[in-house]
Amino acid sequence: MLKRKMKNAQRSQEILNVFLKNGFSHVLFRLGITDRKFSATDEEADLNLYHVGKKLRIALEQLGPTFVKFGQIASGRRDLVPEEIAVELEQLQDHVEAFPFVEVREIIEHQLAGTMEEFFQEFDEEPLASASIGQVHRARLISGELVAVKVQRPNIQRQVETDLAILHDLASFLEKNMAWAKTYRLRDLIYEFSHSLREELDYQLEARNSERVARQFTKVPEIQIPYVYDEYSTRTVLTTELITGIKVSNTKQLDAEGYDRQLLAERIADSMLSQVMEHGFFHGDPHPGNIFVTSGNVIYFIDFGMVGQLSKEMTYHFISLMFALRKGNIERLIDVFSDMDILDENTNIAALYRDLQIIQRKYYEASLNDLKLGDVFMEVFSIAYRYRIRLPNEIAILSKVILTLEGVLSKLDPSFSIMKAIEPYGKKMMLRQFDPRYLVENSWHSLVKNAEIIAELPSDIKKAVKTIQKGKVDLDVGLKESTIIFRRFDKIANRLSFSIVLLAFSILMVGLIIGSAIAGQTAMFFRLPLIEVGALIATLLFAYLLFSIVRSGRI
Structure with a gap:
């Protein structure tokens, strides 16, 4: 226990020094973390948000994988982070120097309980790719299959847990001392981030994620997910089928080899929207490096360390938001926000309505081919930031996925409209609300829930009466x-x-x-x-x- 506290203190000082070195002394003083003697000059304190974003990006890169991942996630939360800073955080680099092959061998042999030669005919010492959490090597199994072996960095889990403990302590401190931190429920945000990062560190979970998405496309041969070799995979080693296609961003090679870029855009969009709208479980990071094209215009998605998940209710809210934006129905938009329980008594509804009207005038009746859904999302998120409306994490992940996806699709086919592609799924989702099976299922859930409430009602009333008799009731109606x-x-x-x-x-x-x-x-x-x-x-x-x-x- 003492050793852990000392390690946390040492890492905390290291983090503090990095931020001080990068010009954040004034911010640290304002947050109550450092003394006035460390406070910056007025010139440093008056830097605009673009400069702040650049300095923050550099500091996070210097602090390592936990903070790089935190910055990458924060870049998609325009409801929490100013746009100028978010744009800079999008440039965070996750490419670091590879760790030595001797350590790769040691990890694999320890995890698989045998020598490398027992499992592989060939194993390239130079990695195909190297990132902050792990690196990927090309290899050939004893049985002859070409595979990609992802190996986690040594001691990365211990380092991440130390950083997460520090972030949790910092969030608790800020919530106690800063009103904005309490408003944004900073501890909940750090908890969500911690949960996401821990999942990304578990390669067995990543394997299950990829298999789950693969089952969605068992009858769709043009969409493929690399096969996972479970017998050669553990929490820190993941062995999958090696994909040797063309990266979707390499449009020159696609054109040279005669691929149909319009068809590729349609297939990628349709497969992602199917994951989101029909299954509620989707690839959380579809950037160009995670999408490959092979002969026959077949699409391969790789790397399922980050996934998104939507409940039926949240999917319905998302579709409702899309339709309300499309039709310029501001009242419906605010109703959906209210149904999502993200408005409170401090939200200035009249001012929010006026700002949403600006978006309505900008996008209402716009051609679907001209409408960029990512741009619409960013504007809605900016308004959310202004009114301190914290959007659900699932919607935030989905919006970043759509923003990334639009970038991929625009390079393949500049005329492609993801908003137009969403409409059929949206209408299908709306019609599903009238499906008798759906109505019966939801009615049954409501009946069970109400029955539980009714059963507990006498006990709740008794507790309420006792509380009132003791004079411990505070009535606050806004x-x-x-x-x-x-x-x-x-x-x-x-x-x-x-x-x-x-x-x-x-x-x-x-x-x-x-x-x-x-x-x-x-x-x-x-x-x-x-x-x-x-x-x-x-x-x-x-x-x-x-x-x-x-x-x-x-x-």
């Missing part, structure tokens, strides 16, 4: 945005009243049916059969109620 609150209450009251009327009408119809059965004749009113007409009216009322609930996205 009506700053009372119009929206009352509008929502009004919708709930109207729907509840409508449901009661429908129930009463249904009971009346049951009475008429029973009465007619006993009397042995059909009830008539102005020569119209009451039961048939009533059944039609009840059906229409029920359909309208169901439609209004489904459209709200809250089943």
Whole structure:
């Protein structure tokens, strides 16, 4: 325990020195981390955000893999990081000097419990690629297959855990002392980052991720995922099929060998959107280095260390956001934000509405071919940053994926529109809300959830009464945005009243049916059969109620 604290203290001092050396003394003083004697001159403190971004990028690169990964993730969070800094962080380099082959051999032999010669006919000592977490070598198995062997850097996990512990302590300190850190729930952000980085360090999890995506395309031969050799893979060694195709960014070679770039763009977009919209599990880093093209215009995706996952509800919210932006429906956009529970009592809804109107005027009725979804996302994220609206991590990952994907597709086919490609999936997703199986599944989940709430209600009421009797209840009602609150209450009251009327009408119809059965004749009113007409009216009322609930996205 003492040894770990001493190691953390030593690393903390090292981190502090790097930031001081790169001109962040004024920032560290403002955060309460250093004394005034370290504070910068006014000239240093007045640097603009572009200069700050550049200095921050250099500092993060000097601090190693944990901080490089943190910066790369932060570059996609325009709702949390100013655009000028985010743009600079996008340039963070993840290429570092390779570690010696003697260490590669030692790690492989320890992990696979045998000598290299037992497993491989050939093994290239020079790596194909080297990054901050690991490096990849070309090899040939004893059975003859060409493979790519990814080996994790020695002691990287220990170094990452030390850095993460320091980041968690820093986040706790800032949340206690800085209002902005509490507003952005900085500890939660560091937790999400830590979880993501630890997953990336687990090569067995990466293998499962790639196999899961591969199952999505078992009937799609033009989309391939490298085969994983589980018997030659562990948490720190990953052996997969070697892909020797052309990088998707190498358009000159693609043209020279006669590949159809328009078809490639369509296949890449369709496969990624299928992962997102239909399966809710997708490649989290589809940059050009992770996409290869082979003969027959076949697409290979590699490197599944980073993946994204969307729940059905979050997918629906994403589609709703897209449709609201496309139609210029600002009220619907704010409703979706509210449904996602990312607005609070401090959000200035009127000002938010005005800023969203600027985006509406810019993109409303724009040609789909001219509409860049990544640009729209960046503007929405900038507004979110301005109003301290923290978007869900899943949406942040997805937006970065789309931004990266648009860059890849624009080089293959400049006329390709990802917004246009999304529309069929969006419409399909909307129609799925009316699928009887989907309705039954969600209704059952709601029924179980409500049953649990009702079962716990007496206990909760008892606890609440005891709390009130002790005088420990603080009532704090903020009506700053009372119009929206009352509008929502009004919708709930109207729907509840409508449901009661429908129930009463249904009971009346049951009475008429029973009465007619006993009397042995059909009830008539102005020569119209009451039961048939009533059944039609009840059906229409029920359909309208169901439609209004489904459209709200809250089943």
